[in-house]
Amino acid sequence: MRRMSHSASALGRLGLTVVAALDALCYPLILVGASSAPHLTFAALRALVAGAVLAGVAIRLGRPIPREPRTWAYLALIGIGTISFGYLGMFRGAEFVSPGMATTITHVQPFIAALLAYPLLAERPTSHQVIGLMLGFVGVLVVAIPPWMGGRSSDFSLGFLYLVIAAIGVATGNVLTRKVAGNVDPIVATSAQCLFGFLPLSATAVVVEDPLAVVWSYSFVGSLLGLALVGTALARCLWFALLSRVPLHEGNAFTFLTPFIALGYGALFFGEDIETSTFLGLGVAALGILFVESDSARQRK
Template sequence: MAELSARAATSRTPPRAIRGRDAAVLFLVAFLAALCYPLITVGLKFAPPFSFAALRALIAGSTLALAAWFFRRPVPRSLRTWIALAVVGLGTTSLGFLGMFHASEYVSPGLATVITNGQPLLAAILAHVFLHERLSWLQRLGLGLGFVGIVVISLPQFGGPAQAGFVAGVAYIAVAASGVAVGNVVMKALGSEVDPLMAMAAQTLFGALPLSVAAIALEGRKAIVWSPEFLVSLLALALLGTALAYWLWFTLLRRVPLSRANAFTFLTPVMGFGFGMVFFGEHLGIATLIGLLFAVAGILLVEATAPYAPRQAPLPVSEAERQ
């Protein structure tokens, strides 16, 4: 990990403002992420959580692997790279999906989307520690405002009749957010050492393995109802919310600082709660409105403030240089 971090710290150019095209792609990624919890909520009516999550990962990973083969993307040759991809898969896919699918049993989709997006704060801290990405005080304030907004939205749920279920759901969301944050940082550390399409295929398939084992061991022969609604939710999750979203996201991380890219993920709770209101009857209360305003303010502060250049770390001799 230390070697990957050192290499990543010096291989990147100093952070710059996000270009219009990159901003549009980040907006699309936020939209696709906002679709996930609503689609999971629909699909869980027809399948148990581990089986549903494993199918999502297997379909997405296989699709990405076929695309990587079709476009003749290079296969990683370094054992260290494969180990790093396995770590990304265990974090982003295994823990991320485990938390998301179980949280959907306890928390409404809009609210779950909002709380999950506290992940950028954790990822920014990890990027600062391991990738040497430096944050100005205004950027730190922006990330803090986003996190405060999520807390404000969550507070009304405590003390209500469904408090126990909500606490369990938040615990699962914390597992998902932590896994995704670790996966983001490790993938960012890999940088240009691995092709993004091949990396996403590998990490998703790695992550599918523990989910598949858990589905077989814990859910056994629980029936999946292959209804049109389930098929639509499964394919949309696998192909759009996973394969396309992951590829776009980690491709962008090769040229956009993680802390700035993560700022756009604060758009996801706004969109997610909008989906919850339209399709699941969720209500926009005062706390929710204030929390969403804090989140948007956080985005503006992080994106409008030019970040400091990363600190330099000693660069080990790469395999290419040895050759």
């Protein structure tokens, strides 16, 4: 991988922080629109709008289209992992778990991705980076365990299961994204994965839901456009571009920032309480980010 200059690495860190902030918007926006549409239909519409808009942008800008069948196969797998399984777990899990907590649980995915990255990418994190990822994972557990042990454990357990499915799908998609990043235009790649991911979601929605039951209110349209254009199109394009410049474990370490931001959104917009365990767990996760980033900075010197 090409070594980044000091200014370029600072710009990369800023970009990764922006991705975390955009990602954190997703669960609050899902909560706003969830009462107006069946869950899988909502998820499929999000993928379709994002993919279609990006396809139009790619055509308008004349972006290069991949020629190799293998590249298209990877983009299809990324779409199924990140979009189909990721959105299935995300939209269903948000029904049972608060927005801030849902984002926290889903972001065990950096730890899962680290386990997959070595055999699939030959990216072996150093001992400091492993410690950092483990600290991030422990921080997530500190936040997630108290409500699981509380009185709403049955709903929380079901939501947790859906969110783990989302985490596994996103982790797999991120590993494959790192594999093809740099070889495909980010706009084309993001459009393709959204449209590939839309197909299983829409097919499942037709079977198990009534897609015509959508209530096209202003709040639903606003949440759909926010999810599709900001939380998907913009965030995924930026993420795809960044993964062509940084190792997966370094990029994924910054996703541990998302729960900080998401819980702040939850407190600000939904009146969610922030418990002492939340500060403790997110502090541990922040320490994990510092471990990963400081070791990566030493390697760049």
